[in-house]
Amino acid sequence: MNNLHILEKMNIPLFRQDLISWFEKEQRDLPWRKDKNPYKVWVSEIMLQQTRVDTVIPFFNRFMEWFPTLEELAEADEEKVLKAWEGLGYYSRVRNLQSAVREVAAEYNGVVPDTLEAISKLKGVGPYTAGAILSIAYGKPEPAVDGNVMRVLSRILLIEEDIAKPRTRKTFEEAVRRLIDETHTSSFNQALMELGAMICTPGTPACLLCPVREHCEAFAEGVQSRLPVKNQQKKTRDVPIAAAVISNSRNEILIRKRPSKGLLANLWEFPNYEVHASVATKRESFRQQFQEQLQVIPQLGEHLISIDHTFSHLVWKMEVFLGKAEEVSENIMNSHQMKWVAESEVEGYAFPVSHQKIWKAYQLLKSQSTNQR
DNA sequence: TACCCGTGGCT
DNA sequence: TAGCCAAGGGT
Numbered sequence: 001m002n003n004l005h006i007l008e009k010m011n012i013p014l015f016r017q018d019l020i021s022w023f024e025k026e027q028r029d030l031p032w033r034k035d036k037n038p039y040k041v042w043v044s045e046i047m048l049q050q051t052r053v054d055t056v057i058p059f060f061n062r063f064m065e066w067f068p069t070l071e072e073l074a075e076a077d078e079e080k081v082l083k084a085w086e087g088l089g090y091y092s093r094v095r096n097l098q099s100a101v102r103e104v105a106a107e108y109n110g111v112v113p114d115t116l117e118a119i120s121k122l123k124g125v126g127p128y129t130a131g132a133i134l135s136i137a138y139g140k141p142e143p144a145v146d147g148n149v150m151r152v153l154s155r156i157l158l159i160e161e162d163i164a165k166p167r168t169r170k171t172f173e174e175a176v177r178r179l180i181d182e183t184h185t186s187s188f189n190q191a192l193m194e195l196g197a198m199i200c201t202p203g204t205p206a207c208l209l210c211p212v213r214e215h216c217e218a219f220a221e222g223v224q225s226r227l228p229v230k231n232q233q234k235k236t237r238d239v240p241i242a243a244a245v246i247s248n249s250r251n252e253i254l255i256r257k258r259p260s261k262g263l264l265a266n267l268w269e270f271p272n273y274e275v276h277a278s279v280a281t282k283r284e285s286f287r288q289q290f291q292e293q294l295q296v297i298p299q300l301g302e303h304l305i306s307i308d309h310t311f312s313h314l315v316w317k318m319e320v321f322l323g324k325a326e327e328v329s330e331n332i333m334n335s336h337q338m339k340w341v342a343e344s345e346v347e348g349y350a351f352p353v354s355h356q357k358i359w360k361a362y363q364l365l366k367s368q369s370t371n372q373r
Numbered sequence: 374t375a376c377c378c379g380t381g382g383c384t
Numbered sequence: 385t386a387g388c389c390a391a392g393g394g395t
Contacts, residue, residue, distance in 0.1 A: 044391085045391065045392095046392095047391090048390085048391040048392095049390090049391065049392045049393075050378090050379085050380090050389090050390055050391085050392060050393095051379090051380075051381095051390060051391080052380095052381080052382075052389090052390050052391090053390085053391080054381095054382085055380075055381070055382085055390085056391090087379090087380075088379080088380075089378085089379025089380045089381090090378055090379055090380085090392085090393090091378085091379080092378065092393085092394080093378090093392090093393080096393080096394085123393095123394090124392090124393065124394085125393085126392060126393045126394085127392085127393090128391075128392060128393085129391090129392075129393080132391070144391080146390090146391045146392075147389085147390065147391075147392085148390085148391065149391090165374090166374075166375095167374095190391090193391055194391095196391090197390085197391080202388085202389070202390095203383090203384080203388095203389095232387090232388090233387095233388085234375095234376085235387090262377085262378085263377085263378070263379090264378090264379080265378090309379095309380095310379090310380085311377095311378075311379055311380085312377080312378065312379060312380085313376075313377065313378070313379095314377095352379080352380095353379075353380065353381090
């Protein structure tokens with residue numbers, strides 16, 4: 001019933017040899033490939049989810065400096081862990097990682113489990129990550145099917161299922177189970193991904209450089225450029241936001257912690273509100289909602305910056321103002337997870353990229369006004 | 374299943 | 385340039 005009939009006419013031993021030989025010779029020198037420490041493999045796989053290698057490298061190196069061992073990550077403050085992830089995106093990844101690491105420390109004596117059943121129960125470890133850790137760190141013959149693997153194998157095996165559909169991953173897992181070299185599971189799985197990243201790329205694959213093109217059905221048919229089949233994703237929607245950098249008479253800055261669930265969970269931000277359609281201006285919308293929430297009237301000053309920030313599924317259309325406020329009651333501050341912090345301490349907190357831009361604009365404005373004096 | 378969840382580079 | 389894309393998982 002599936003589309004794996006091409007496997008029956010493949011020379012699988014030769015395919016393995018061609019693929020692994022290429023990988024052993026051409027693989028990139030990446031920091032998480034220096035050894036097969038399961039903790040390091042785990043961290044790298046979480047960071048690499050939906051994220052480019054070049055983006056991950058500096059984050060991985062710093063993360064290993066801050067949290068060199070599983071135990072040190074388990075014992076770290078969440079604030080510091082989020083700061084280590086600041087700018088990397090998909091922040092629930094690192095909260096799930098620390099939660100899972102704590103479970104490993106407590107329940108498995110600090111040893112990352114080496115069975116599919118146990119490792120799959122850990123928070124943030126799905127089918128791909130489970131297979132990646134087991135095959136790379138422990139030499140287990142488990143498939144690790146990511147976007148690269150689906151693209152590569154859709155071409156080699158001429159599979160035309162829509163890779164955007166979750167169920168399709170099972171087809172490729174079955175293909176890998178039949179193809180994998182059980183004596184070189186780490187190199188085999190990584191080679192499929194490396195090939196997808198370096199040669200068998202989405203737009204125009206470099207088939208003339210491909211070590212396995214003689215095994216590739218799509219190349220033989222000349223149809224590699226229209227594979228894999230993938231439907232388009234939905235468009236983003238705009239969310240109008242009014243924000244402000246609010247200071248008090250002691251030159252402290254008002255920040256607040258975002259809710260523990262949802263977008264940018266547990267990160268810090270400058271006070272901001274979604275603008276209702278009924279309000280004439282974003283400045284007025286901020287003033288109204290700030291006053292309603294904190295029982296204090298803010299003195300809003302000049303416009304600081306406009307920022308359009310695109311997420312995977314929505315766009316913040318932000319207008320940011322300067323402002324001053326005083327005497328917010330402590331109860332209200334606490335109930336909204338707000339606090340005043342000295343300007344020199346702001347950067348100690350983990351902010352989403354959009355709010356890092358706000359802070360940079362604020363500091364630039366201050367430095368300019370200082371220079372003019 | 375469909376949607377939520379970030380960011381930055383590329384074409 | 386506006387989308388597309390990148391070593392996915394949770395709900």
